[in-house]
Amino acid sequence: MTSQEASTEPANFIHQIRVGWGDCDPAQIAYTGRLPWFALEAIDAWWEHVLGGDGWFQMELDRGTGTPFVHMSIDFRSPVTPRHRLICEVWPCKLGGSSIAFRVNARQDGKLCFEGKFVCVFIAPETFTTKPAPPDIRDIVTPLLRPE
């Protein structure tokens, strides 16, 4: 890819997390149970970024759309520690009729710490039943789609 082509490729959203003492276990690294939590926070922040400040909270309560998870899969590559911020790259990799899939790659100091795939479905909160992705969300997400 030439550098000119590269410049036309939109950069993925980055969410930065401060990893602290309280996130770590006796092995002196972030506890595994915290890492999916970090990934979810990054996806919530992604929505907030692309929907003009509306994360899951506002999506559910103000926009009437929930996006519960039906699947997550994470590979843990390298320990996460408080010595660096955790840089979480988030992008949508698939938009189905009533589902959306995300990739999250989390790095510290340039090193890949974990990478995951997450699948959510669109629902109507009042009935907790699946519904098509709302058109305004579809319009916003579609141009941001990138391969896994």
Add this chain to the structure above:
Amino acid sequence: MTSQEASTEPANFIHQIRVGWGDCDPAQIAYTGRLPWFALEAIDAWWEHVLGGDGWFQMELDRGTGTPFVHMSIDFRSPVTPRHRLICEVWPCKLGGSSIAFRVNARQDGKLCFEGKFVCVFIAPETFTTKPAPPDIRDIVTPLLRPE
């Protein structure tokens, strides 16, 4: 299945979790970020059960063996709520030279809520490097292995 056949099939370990208000999100169900935490707690409790009271804490500090996660994969089937205890069934499904895989099936009121697969490696904590599964652990785990 006859009761005699049933009795030859070893029952899997069950870890029960009290789901409470603080585990739930505004959708009135347990937050997705809590569910991997529950699964990990169940695996920690499994070790405690099979190693005579020694969970991850004692394994690392007293026995000199850590088992960090390299992979987790979870399918979310049905919401988890505080209306029932969460019954987590845990069993080891593969024991490699220096790795171990677990299945966790979590149910409420007889209904499968989520199911996951988790892969850990055996390490020497002081160097955080992979090592073979300790023989005593291998002897304990091998007869408990069951298919995924």
Add this chain to the structure above:
Amino acid sequence: MTSQEASTEPANFIHQIRVGWGDCDPAQIAYTGRLPWFALEAIDAWWEHVLGGDGWFQMELDRGTGTPFVHMSIDFRSPVTPRHRLICEVWPCKLGGSSIAFRVNARQDGKLCFEGKFVCVFIAPETFTTKPAPPDIRDIVTPLLRPE
């Protein structure tokens, strides 16, 4: 104290918590941020015990009464570890017109680990405004009151 006197003194409710690896920080003790969480879980379990299975979740959604916290104060006496279960003793120490105060004493292996006082107010969830303690709850709690 004679056994007859002892029998007239109602024993306080006990909630037992399994402290695990994931609750601990690099100092190899339960992280301070987890301890208020444990205390709250014990209070939620206390409600569940005295209200026939209804904890905060059912109180808010089924009974129409919330009890948000307005104050907590905790003294940390001794570290909490995974080497023993955490035995949380909970009792109500004051019932005001629209408030209730609890004491939580948490012990491991007979040793006091932390003790706290917690104050909640009764509210109507739909308006988040204070209301008098419901009569049925008042009737249940009053005989359980004990000094701080």
Add this chain to the structure above:
Amino acid sequence: MTSQEASTEPANFIHQIRVGWGDCDPAQIAYTGRLPWFALEAIDAWWEHVLGGDGWFQMELDRGTGTPFVHMSIDFRSPVTPRHRLICEVWPCKLGGSSIAFRVNARQDGKLCFEGKFVCVFIAPETFTTKPAPPDIRDIVTPLLRPE
């Protein structure tokens, strides 16, 4: 106070927290159990700020000084929600021979949500015994002390 006087008054440290869906309970506000966690994160971030990037993790592992909590007291004034960032103001209010006390005031949209006092002791991690505040830390903290 004149603006000139104001300028001689050092501003307290501010730590900003993103409150999300996963921090909230079914009452649609941040769960009470999360709030002490937020306050502790803010104190950890304060240390990081005043010690050139060293939070509790580096203090314990690199500097050989732990600061476990012996007391916390929090008044909850107003609900915390994902609709605004949580602005945590942190300052040390007392430095004893081997202890330090902090105040944390947490606000959203200009409104005080909770305020707390936290007391820690200085310890030698290898023995978990109290020790005097290290001189370099004393020198850094003393000019930052402000009344409760």
